[in-house]
Amino acid sequence: MSEATQQRVRNAADALNYVPSEAGRSLSTRSTRRIGVLVSDLANPFYPYLVGPLHDELEQRGYRMMLLTERSDDALATERLLDHSIDGAVLTTATTGSALPDALRRKQVPFVFLNRIDGRDGADSAVVDxxxxxxxxxxxxxxxxxxxxxxxxxxxxxxxxxxxxxxxxxxxxxxxxxxxxxxxxxxxxxxxxxxxxxxxxxxxxxxxxxxxxxxxxxxxxxxxxxxxxxxxxxxxxxxxxxxxxxxxxxxxxxxxxxxYDLPEMARAAARLLVERLTGETDRSARQVAFTPELVRRGTHAPPTLRRAWRV
Missing domain, CATH: 3.40.50.2300 (Response regulator)
Known part of the structure; x- marks a missing residue:
């Protein structure tokens, strides 16, 4: 397409206030460019600090984040994560008895564990030791x-x-x-x-x-x-x-x-998933484990003898 034709298309798009349709693109690319992120409770201060860097890393790589915040990950399995509205999933609330990871495996929906794992082999993960x-x-x-x-x-x-x-x-x-x-x-x-x-x-x-x-x-x-x-x-x-x-x-x-480096752990999970989606890796399940360290502040001290304080 010539530069002149391209410019006429741009001008027409501007005149019509055209906005590209991700839904339309997905019909041809078979990719939604959306990632589902499952958390249990945003009232818990832990999750906002996890979700922020996760969102930024996904956005930098061209993906949108869809946040799912119900308390039961199994209840969401058939409703959101398995209906082909996302390309992949980040699971932050997995339990050892959760049925969701196996359901995702059966549907061949790529996913990554972040913060917790289900204890079974076969999925990428970013966790702390x-x-x-x-x-x-x-x-x-x-x-x-x-x-x-x-x-x-x-x-x-x-x-x-x-x-x-x-x-x-x-x-x-x-x-x-x-x-x-x-x-x-x-x-x-x-x-x-x-x-x-x-x-x-x-x-x-x-x-x-x-x-x-x-x-x-x-x-x-x-x-x-x-x-x-x-x-x-x-x-x-x-x-x-x-x-x-x-x-x-x-x-x-x-x-x-x-x-431990909580923001980097979140970013690592995003990278693992995107690499899986784009075919940058064909390796079996990978785990990125972060090393913990003790931060000494003001709530620890040697024990002291004290009198019974209860009546």
């Missing part, structure tokens, strides 16, 4: 001299909850410290899990000196429960979180926590 993170916390508490410790962990049907707990329990055992079942509480990664869980733990054992929390949101819930009970952090109780969300560094909390 959760077990190592749990071991780091255990080693820190043992070195500080804590022996009466507890865990406010995530659900064991999530790979993150399972692996963080396993690493923590194993790390304590290496230091000669036993973590009895009575000092473990599990639940969703939310404020209430930390708030209610710490209250229950303190009811059962007022001499508790340290708690490892499954993530920063749980830790902040536990922090608030401790303040309600008149405990001083860290003088009376050490709290350590996981994820290093921006709020963890707020002066109101100054939370000691496990850090």
């Amino acid at each position: 959760n077990e190592r993170g749990g071991r780091i916390v255990a080693a820190e508490l043992a070195e500080l001299g804590h022996r009466t410790v507890a865990l406010l962990g995530g659900s064991t049907d999530t790979s993150s909850g399972r692996d963080r707990e396993h690493g923590f329990v194993s790390g304590l055992a290496d230091a000669g410290i036993t973590l009895p079942a009575a000092r473990i509480r599990r639940g969703p990664y939310d404020f209430d899990t930390g708030y209610r869980g710490l209250t229950e733990l303190l009811d059962a054992d007022p001499d508790l000196t340290a708690v490892f929390c499954g993530n920063d949101v749980v830790a902040i819930g536990a922090y608030n429960a401790a303040l309600r009970e008149g405990l001083r952090i860290p003088d009376d109780l050490t709290l350590i979180g996981f994820d290093d969300l921006p709020m963890a560094s707020w002066e109101a909390f100054s939370l000691t926590t496990i850090r």
